[in-house]
Amino acid sequence: MNKPTLMLVDGMALLFRAFYATAVTGQFMINSKGIPTNGVQGFVKHMLTAISNFKPSHVAVCWDMGSKTFRTDLFPDYKANRGEAPVELIPQFDLVKDIVEAFDIPNIGLAGYEADDCIGTIAKRVGDDMLVSILTGDKDILQLIDDRISVILLQKGYGNYMVHNRETLYTEKGIWPEQMIDLKALMGDPSDNYPGVRGIGEKTAVKLLQQFSDVEGILDNLHLLTKSQRAKIEQDLEMLHLSRQLAEIKCDVEIDCDLSAAMYEINREKILNKFQEVEFRGLHKLISVQNQKELA
Numbered sequence: 001m002n003k004p005t006l007m008l009v010d011g012m013a014l015l016f017r018a019f020y021a022t023a024v025t026g027q028f029m030i031n032s033k034g035i036p037t038n039g040v041q042g043f044v045k046h047m048l049t050a051i052s053n054f055k056p057s058h059v060a061v062c063w064d065m066g067s068k069t070f071r072t073d074l075f076p077d078y079k080a081n082r083g084e085a086p087v088e089l090i091p092q093f094d095l096v097k098d099i100v101e102a103f104d105i106p107n108i109g110l111a112g113y114e115a116d117d118c119i120g121t122i123a124k125r126v127g128d129d130m131l132v133s134i135l136t137g138d139k140d141i142l143q144l145i146d147d148r149i150s151v152i153l154l155q156k157g158y159g160n161y162m163v164h165n166r167e168t169l170y171t172e173k174g175i176w177p178e179q180m181i182d183l184k185a186l187m188g189d190p191s192d193n194y195p196g197v198r199g200i201g202e203k204t205a206v207k208l209l210q211q212f213s214d215v216e217g218i219l220d221n222l223h224l225l226t227k228s229q230r231a232k233i234e235q236d237l238e239m240l241h242l243s244r245q246l247a248e249i250k251c252d253v254e255i256d257c258d259l260s261a262a263m264y265e266i267n268r269e270k271i272l273n274k275f276q277e278v279e280f281r282g283l284h285k286l287i288s289v290q291n292q293k294e295l296a
Contacts, residue, residue, distance in 0.1 A: 003131050006262060007056035007152075008119045009047055010136035011063045011107075015096055017137050017154060018042020019089050028088045031279040036088040040096045041280055048286040049159045050135050050152060051264065058130075058262040061100050062118040063109035070112055071246050078246060081193040095278065102274035106262050110255050116140060120249040122257045123149050130259075133163075140184075140192075143249060145169055145177035175209050182215045185244035196243045197236040204229065215244055 019039030022028070028036035051059060071078045085093075097107045108118050116138070123132045123144055130148070134141050137154040145151055145166055153162040169177055186205035188196025200208075208229070212218045222230050233240060272284055 003129060004057040005054070005131045005133055006058040006060065006122075006126055006257075006259070007051065007054060008122060008132060008134045009050075009059065009061040010115055010119060010134065010138060010141065011043075011061045011096065011100075012115055013137045014046045014135070014154070015039045015043045015092065016089075018046060019086075019092070023086065023088065035091050035095060035278070037092065037095065037278060037280065039089055039092045040099055040278075041283060043096055044099060044280070044283055045158055045286065046154065047135070048283075050161070052286070053159065053161070054133060054152065056133065056264060058259060059103075059264045060106045060108055060122065060257050060262045062115040062122070063097070063107060064115045065109040065111045065113070068112070069114055070250075071114070075194060075242060075246055077193055079192055081190075099274060099278070102271050103266055104261075104270075105264070106257060108255060108257060110253055113250065113253050117250040117253045118255050120144050120251040121253040121255055124251045125257075126259075140180075140189075140247070140249070142169055143177055143180035143247075144251075174206050179209050179214060181244060181248045182209055184247035185215055185240055186218075188243055189247065192246065194243050194246050195236075195239055197232050197240050199232045200229070215240065 016039070019042065021042060022038040027038055029038040029041060030036050047059075047061075067079065067082075069078075100107050108122070109115065110118060119134055119136075119141065123134065126132055126148075128148065132149045133152055134144065134149065135152045135154070139153065141151055142164060145164060147166065151164045153164065154160070155162055164172075166177060169175075173180075173183075175183060183202070183205050184196065186196050186200050186208065187202050188194050208218050208225075212221050218225070218233070222233065225233070266287065268287055271287060275283055
């Protein structure tokens with residue numbers, strides 16, 4: 001018998017991807033109430049296409065809850081390179097959660113933490129009798145992969161995915177999922193705006209991890225490194241440790257995901273009414289007749 005699968009959706013990753021895909025051509029799809037809906041429509045399309053492809057038994061969506069998190073407390077420049085959200089996207093943050101609610105899918109988020117931390121906590125907490133797949137465009141989440149948890153990375157367009165488990169990640173990167181945190185600690189992350197060890201790129205970082213397993217292993221064997229590698233690491237030792245803290249997804253956040261509420265059963269009429277209210281066009285075709293529950 002197939003194990004049930006919980007699909008955890010990285011809400012912001014899907015919403016931003018969908019928004020920018022149409023924003024470049026100025027297609028904001030503004031409805032008669034003056035609300036742009038392009039990001040939300042694309043989000044729904046991404047989510048429903050993935051549900052139709054992977055057929056999870058349970059679905060929940062995790063969200064960032066503002067830009068202030070424990071990471072910005074640790075390092076005020078964390079993500080400081082990111083500008084304000086475009087004005088056309090701002091009203092879509094609430095709208096997208098309304099739409100998710102219409103699907104009877106839980107919206108989950110906690111102030112002070114990122115969606116990744118909520119995803120990590122839920123994914124690791126679910127019992128062995130359930131598989132977890134994480135739908136995202138964000139490679140940071142690859143560190144969560146284990147024997148039960150896989151990551152579905154969105155590729156260009158709709159319905160194109162790169163699905164990673166432990167073996168495929170190792171084949172592609174040469175390191176295991178649990179080493180991804182150490183990789184980012186060494187090479188930093190320009191998109192999140194922390195430097196890691198200056199002068200150490202991905203190639204060198206992977207090589208060092210293959211040789212010494214993790215950051216601690218590298219530090220225990222500094223005498224075996226080249227003079228230049230050793231100098232770079234010693235010079236940025238504090239930033240190496242801080243970058244590792246910033247890179248690691250917290251898997252012990254105070255949140256809960258009620259699995260009975262996350263069971264994917266939709267009320268088609270409720271959703272279609274919501275689509276009509278916000279003036280979505282064409283999306284009704286994506287709502288399958290399966291997984292329906294009767295109107296109460």
